[in-house]
Amino acid sequence: MYKIILSFRYLLKRRISYLAFLAVALCVFIVVVVMTVITGLVRDFKDNNHKWVGDCVVGTESLVGFAYYEDFIKRIEESDFIEGVSAVVKSYALVRGRNSEESIGVEIMGIEPVKHSRVTGFGETLYHRKNDVSKAFEPAYDPNLAGCVVGIDRWLVRDDKGKYSYEVSPVEAALLVSCFPLTTKGALAKAGTELVNTKTFYYSDTSHSGLAGVDSSFIYLPFEEAQLLCGMAGAVKRVSAIHIKFKPNVKLADGCERVAALWKRFVEEKKGEKQAELLDTVTVQSWKDYRREFIAAMEKEQTMLTIMFALVGVTTVFIVFVVFYMIVSHKSKDVGILKSIGVSKVDVIELFSCFAFLMGLLGSAVGVFGGWLFLLKINRIEDFLFEHFGFQLWDRTMYAIGDIPSVIDLKVLVVIIVSAIGACLAGAFLPSWQAAKLEPVETLQVSQL
């Protein structure tokens, strides 16, 4: 009990301890704010990737694609852990407006919109056809035309608040899409002629996935049309990938393992059949592995920032050390009296550790509270700064970021608080050890009093 009483007493009576408390609170405040923003951005980015991909992808990087996808889809649809399956054609294409001289290079994705929306968040990314995904490729101005959905950053510009200037209804626009059709060997299918397949599609909607790379480079086409353009619609049809969504109670790793096992058995069965060699290039990946290249980059940024904060946080350990060193120097008589009435060395260390813990806890509490208040208003503060001083944390016309993330992640919060308390305990350890080593006979000498 006396440890708690003395801890509170030192905290309240020794004004110098306010400084350590302030340093802890300041560090926690900054770390909470910055890590919440960064973690929020990473979390949003991961969520958007998950929504764009689905849970699992059975696919190949080769633009030739692979055959027998219909048989495999039939088989996995019979499994009890599958919620939805969508076959996808992916390739590169050149796109040009009807009266334009300029062509632009894009990636195309051939999908069946309803099936794909069951597996991914495609339906939610649409603007005009959000409520009727089946009509995603039907231009509102003429449903008989072959439509296409364009990545939003290819079509609309963001204003300085990051909002898109959507049209009331899609404007009539024809886009000529050209692809290299490839044979099963990967060679050009139309050798000797023009070599490319070209078809006109009409703009029907935009897709806003929230992924800058995707929204600026992808155009979505009807599945069969994309197959034709890429030369995948032969006697044995081919696709680039099969996107899969698991039932809600299925864990990602378990689901992927089961799909991989099914795929392995399927490949064995198809051995010796025509184009079966294409199946060897196919891999089964979870959405995290499939988008690893992009997600890892964001996570590394987060790691680097954490390391830098850890380095700066060393100063807080120094402050706690100095404050405790001073308190121990001033309270050597307290320690002498305690030890003279039988308090052990461990108890003295516990006393100062309790004080350090209290300081870390209260400092963290104040820092977290301040951080929470700041985060609560962070978007309004940014709006104010933008309106009055033209300052934005991120230029929304350049970055695909909406509001600044402000929801504190509990896991991150716990790590920050534990680290702050740990820093206080680390800083207090040496002075506590010094206090524990004090001998009552020295500290309570008449000459010392």
Place this chain on the structure above:
Amino acid sequence: MLKLFLWLRYLRKKKIVFLSIAAVALSAALLIVVASLFGGFIDVFEQSAVEAMGDVVLEPPVKFSKYEELIRRLEQRSVVEAATATLSAEGLLHLGKGDVRGVEIWGVSNLDTRFSILERISGNEHPVSRNEHSVCGFVGIGVVAEPDEETDEYDFDAVKKVIGQEAVLTTGAVIKAQEDSGAVTVRRKTVRFTIADVVFTGVYYLDKRLVYLPIEEVQRVLYPNESEGVAGQIQIKLRAEAEADAALAEIRGVWEAFATEQLGWEPYLIKGTAIVTAKQMQSRYVAEFRKQMGVLLLIFSVVSLSAVLLIFCIFYMIVETRQKDIAIIKSCGATSSSVALIFVGFGICVGLVGSGMGMILGDIVTKNINTIEEWIRIIFGLKLWKSSVYMFSKIPSEVDWNSALLIALSAVIAAAVGSLIPAIIAVRTRPVNVLRYE
């Protein structure tokens, strides 16, 4: 003299002062490293545009002919060292079995001399004989290979095997169908060309996207019905002594005269021509990067305020334990300002030593950042810098001494501020209270 004596004495007797020096050094070093790396990144970003496009870029709203005459006129000017025409378009490249990718085609003059031997993987001046193949082109290294997942380095031996291979490129050829209405017809056109060399500029987005062909070939493919060669852009290198603003004005003058006399263009087309420096083209991004750097430095500066608190704590402790020293000095007739100066001066010394050490540490870390990053990869398997994410193959490793000096100065001021309140407490010490017998 007395002050110096006391500073040295406190430094010797109070080892804890070294903690404040360490804190200042650590904070200063961190800020210097962040400022240097971020600043270096911005500089390389700006410089990459200059290296890729020259100092000034002239780009009219539409393609134009007779560009040789424009180049001749430009090169007669004292501010211009050289000028060259380019014609670009987007295309699809078929490199081999199942290997198709989107690329940007750059038609350039004097393909052989455009890139230094260092940037070319073959290392030869003429790697593929011009007589054997009708069309030869260069491709960026990222077009034909991917950097290693772990090391982020290209396998140059594997890349060399691509040299001499044939690739097929498709793009759109512009055929004016109806001259009177101005409507254009674009037909897909393919070009077979031999990869004469692979270019490694170290700038990821250039290496990943660009295919370089002779401008004449691109003209023939894109504008088959044009009797004269056309260009989309003129890239201009200025003389070292030329001032950008004056040069831009002079180039605009040349352009206006040329477009009026030779092309017979309407004023709106002439005025609509963009004549900007390569740096101006990047200015929006550079401004954004600088803002991000400012925000990051601000965050770290706020956290570094802890160092001020630390100095305050340590100095407060010194003042508390050295009350008798202060009282004796005051009783000998020292003024309050002299006493204050002992502590503020000592704070400045701590700031000077700390920031000096921080500068040395920052310099060592920044200059060896690529080695440090490599060691982190070897030990922890964590590749922090990837060209696909940060655009460049190497981390910029030059210390930004302007920022470093500013940070060091701020550190000294911060240290002085930290010692101010303890100095005031020292000034308020009353010898009569401290030196009483009891």
